Amino acid sequence: MVRQRRRRGVAVVAAAVTVVGVVAGTTGCSGSEGAVSAGDRPLGDPGAVRDAADVLVGAGSSKAETSLVMATGGTRVTIRGEGRYDFRKRMGQLSVVLPKDPAGADEHRPISELLAPAALYMKNRGAGVPDDKWVMLDSTTLADGNLVTGGATDPLTAAELLRAAKDVVVVGEQELAGVRVTHYQGVTDIGRAAKQAAPYAREALAAAARGFAEDVVPFDAYLDDAGRLRKVRHQFSYLNQGRTVAVASTTLLYDFGVPVGVRLPPKDQIFTGKIKV
Numbered sequence: 001m002v003r004q005r006r007r008r009g010v011a012v013v014a015a016a017v018t019v020v021g022v023v024a025g026t027t028g029c030s031g032s033e034g035a036v037s038a039g040d041r042p043l044g045d046p047g048a049v050r051d052a053a054d055v056l057v058g059a060g061s062s063k064a065e066t067s068l069v070m071a072t073g074g075t076r077v078t079i080r081g082e083g084r085y086d087f088r089k090r091m092g093q094l095s096v097v098l099p100k101d102p103a104g105a106d107e108h109r110p111i112s113e114l115l116a117p118a119a120l121y122m123k124n125r126g127a128g129v130p131d132d133k134w135v136m137l138d139s140t141t142l143a144d145g146n147l148v149t150g151g152a153t154d155p156l157t158a159a160e161l162l163r164a165a166k167d168v169v170v171v172g173e174q175e176l177a178g179v180r181v182t183h184y185q186g187v188t189d190i191g192r193a194a195k196q197a198a199p200y201a202r203e204a205l206a207a208a209a210r211g212f213a214e215d216v217v218p219f220d221a222y223l224d225d226a227g228r229l230r231k232v233r234h235q236f237s238y239l240n241q242g243r244t245v246a247v248a249s250t251t252l253l254y255d256f257g258v259p260v261g262v263r264l265p266p267k268d269q270i271f272t273g274k275i276k277v
Contacts, residue, residue, distance in 0.1 A: 041227065046168035049184050049221050052229040053159035053198065056087045056253075059228050063255040066094065066152035069248045070238075079151040081113070085253075086260040087156050090117045090200055093262050096151045114262055115154050117200040120146050121265060133271035145190075145208030148238055153249040158232050160201040162221060164192035171220075177254060181222040181230050188234075190215045213237040213244040229253060 041048045056062075066081035077099045085092030092115040098108040114121035120137045129135055139146035147153050147161075168186035175181070190212060194205035209215055214237040222231040233250040 044170045044182060046165070046170070046184065046186070048182075048223055048227050049162050049165045049168055049186065051227065052162045052221065052223065052232075053156060055227045056156060056159050056229055059226075059256045060088055061086045061256065061258055061260045062155075062253045063258055064092065064094070064155050065252040065254075066096075066155075067248075067250045068148060068151050068153075069250075070148075070245055081152040083113075084258060084260040085115070085155045086262065089260075089262070090156055091115060091262040092155065092260065094150075094152055098151070111151070113150055113152070114264060115150075116262070116264060118204060120150050122150065123265075128274070129271045132269070134265045134269055136270050140203035140207055142204075142207060143211030144236075144238065145204035145206070145211070147204075147208050147212075147234075148236060148247050148249060153234065153251060155251050155253060157201050157204065158234065158249070158251045159229050160197040160205065161188050161190065161193045161217065161234065162219065162229075162232070163196040164188045164190075165219070165221075174222075176222055176230055177252070179224050179230060179254075181224050184221045184223070185219070186221075187216050187218050190217060211239065213239050228256060 041051065062085060064081075064083055064085050068079040070077060079096060079098055081094040081096040083092060083094035094113045094115065096111045096113055098111070108126070109124045111125060112123040114134075118139050120139060122135045122137070123133070124131065125135045137146070137149065139149075142149050145157075147157065165186045165188045168184055171183040171185055173180060173182050190205055191209035192215075194202050194209050197205055218235045220231075220233045221229060224230050231250065231252050233248060236247045236249060238245045238247045
């Protein structure tokens, strides 16, 4: 069982009502709303990392692939997601695939996720939720601010975390999925990022700053020649059953400018009953 917290009169189960909880059971400066021109910073300038969220908003949208790797019960598990994200509307959709059970049977259907400002919607959640219903979680009430809860880090929130990047060094240039990128390494601070993030992300990141075992988060970021974030990997320290668990979250972005159509479910499709944990 993962620890529970109660906030704003609503019982919130941190990760137990989420993808991460399912896996654990089976394995035993303020943000700117405008875009930053790619020419504003030279290649290799560490400040480009802190500008990543603004540049993504300027890019409009992209396809995304995500992975969340964690060790639980002596077993390393990986949760993968794939979808699209609209950086201007701050909304996206992912299909999240859970790992096979230890016997090798693929017992979990992909979970459909809709990402919205301060909210996460999940379908095919299981745990007593009818197949035709969505679960809605308020990111600002989750102990991790939905950085790992849904089995994926919201792509734009992952970039917002980089606003507090420090000790940034340039590792070098390399090719990533056919694109030339600059590889940066450094650390960010969740609490500082919460204060500097765009308004939509502040409450969720502030919640994460209170809920994670460590505020300091090492990262690897890969930016292309236009300053667009192509890949980012964060190494979180997550609290689970009183123990600190290392969780590596990776987001890959490509095909910028693709159309993204996200429709949030109406109220009558939102599950309001009790979720089994």
